[in-house]
Structures are given as structure tokens and as C-alpha cells.
Amino acid sequence: MTTSPWLAAIATLGTIAAYEGWLVLAQPRTPGRLARTAHASLREDWFAAVSAQPGSEILAVQTLRNSLMSATMTASTAVLGLMGALSLTAPTLHATLGEASAGTADWPHVTPRLAMELVLLCLLFASLVASVMAVRYYNHAGFIGGMPVGAPQRQRWAAAGSAYVRKAGLLYSWGLRQLMLLVPVVAFLLHPLAGVAGAQLVVIALIQFDRYTIEDK
Template structure:
């Protein structure tokens, strides 16, 4: 009976998070201008175009991208440390589960530990890839504005910067999604409550309203 309730609570926790992402994707197709990700993608693109049109802005551009690269690097470091700690804590449970003969018996706690590992790994991969694309964009921004190479690589620079921004955003999102999973592991009842709270926090982050920001 306890395991059945645990599975229900785990399913509700994951379902709330998935439902929010589905609704966000649907809203992005209908009204992308109302979402922060679309607005910030446009901001990055316009920044690159503005920097490319201003002679002598190469150093400023590289410094700006270096700040973004360092932020993504810190996220990657946080993710890998959390991933290592989670794997260390989950190792005894995994060993006890798979050591016996026959099919392994999964518990709700073990399932959510695996979800936690998956989220942290996804955050690590997204942040590392963001570092990669910020690195490429930095080389392009560092080229002299009036050079032929800069003109040839400008379109790729916009694409790299956009890709880096989206990946960095996903890396932070995955870290936030960790909170309800950890809450469930600490006490299953708190999982759905934390999922609703995190969805509310994400809703505030995902909306784009300059009036609300002011």
C-alpha cells in the first residue's frame, strides 16, 4: 500500500512538471513574443548585429561573451558536483536492487533517484554545450568588424549565440526541476507540492513583460 501511494505521488510530481513544459511549448507556438526565451533570443541576435556594426567593439563583445561563458561554466561545475554526489548516495540502493537474481524491484524512491541523475546529467550536458557555442561566438566577435572573415562568419555567430543562450537556459531549468525530485526523495508527500511551486516560479521566469520588470 505504501509503495502504491509512493508511485502515485511520484507520478503526480513528474506529471505536473511535464504538463507545464507542454503548456509552455503550446504557448510558445501561439504567442512567442510573450515568452522570455523568444524575447531574449531576439535580444542576443540584435546585440550581435549591433556589435558587428560598430567598429572598435571587438574587445567589448569578447568581454561580454566571456561573462556569459563563465556563467555557463559555473552551472556546469554545479551540475557535475551535484551529479557526483547523487550517484554516490544512490549507489547503495542501485547495488542492492541489481545484485539479486531475477528482475530488479524498483521502488518509488529509486525511480526518483534515477530521474534526479537524469536531470543533473541533462543540465551538465546543456551547460557544457553552451560553453562550447559561447566559445565559438567569442572567436567570431573578436574578429575585426570590417574584415572579410567577420562578414563571412556573422551568420554563424548569430546562430552560435542563439544556440548557446537556449542551452544555458535549459541547463538552469533542469537544475530548478531537480527541486521537486529532491523534495520527493526527502518525503514523498512534498514532491507534488514542490512541483506546483516550481511550476509557478518557472511561469514567472518564462513570461516576458517589460512593464512587470519595471
């Protein structure tokens, strides 16, 4: 029994898209049960706690520096993967676009494999952008966290610091998420049915990561 590669591609991406769509709808209704929202509040509470405790400036800077380095590693992984994927997909893209520009084809002939390769590039680029933005916000939050707690400048920038650590954490999680979503795409490139199975496994894993239960508290 054979399966159309296009059907396998639609099933692979549709499984991921359906779960992400459900997550978007569920977040406003039950924010306290989702790890993304709960951990964002955790980072805000942490910044408020260190901002109220004199002498915690060094601890705050060290914590933010560790988070910044984690985001930097994610960005480095994404850019290396993006460079490697570009080198692998460049011949296919050149041949496909070359046929259209030479007039041998009215439209570029997009195959399921080429479509998934483009999705691969988009995921890597999205992970890179999210991780770089996380580094940016962690860097700004580090300057704020390093100010003396009792200084008026610290009080003036306290709200921005709380917002920065929240945004940085969300962007960092998005960067990691895009890397996880590469699994079914890469699996599809090996075999179309492997992409469908990979998408199901990734969704099962994401359900565990996204859930915030009483046991996690």
C-alpha cells in the first residue's frame, strides 16, 4: 500500500498545526494550567523578588547571564542548522527556480520534498530570530538587574525589567519549540510516513512539556 507524499506532508504539518491551534485557544481559558503562562509569571515574580532584596544584584546578573548563554547556544544551533540546510536545499531550489526563469516551466514545480525543505528552513530561521531576540531582552534585563536595588534608576526601570524577563523567556521557549518541530520535518525527508509518525510523537512530547499540573508546583 502506497501513500501519496502530499497526503503525508499534509498529515505531518496538519498534526502540528492542529495542536498549536488548540494551544492558542486553550491559553486564554486556562492560563494557569499551561507551563508557558505559569513560567512567565514565575520569571516576573523572580525579578520582583530580587528587586525588593538589597544585595541581590550579583545573583540577579548571574542568573540572567546563565539564561542569556542558554539562548545564545540555541541561536548558535539554529544558525548552524540553517547554514547546513541551505547548502543541502540550494541545488534543488536552483534547479526548480531555474526551470521557471528559463521558460521551460510556467510555474516552479513544487514537490512535497521541496515544500518540506522550505518548512525546514522557515523553522530554523524562526528559531534563530526568537533566540536572538531572547538574547537581546536578557541583555537589557541584565543591566537593569545589576543596578543597586535602592537606586531611583532601578525603580524607574523595574517595570521594564519585569517585562523583559517575561518576553525573553517566552522567546527562548519559542526558539526551542521550533527546533523540536524539526523532528517530523526531517523524518519526512527520510520517508513520508516517518514524518506522520514523528509529528505524533512530537505532539505527545509537547503535551507533557506544555502541561502545568499540581505536581509541578
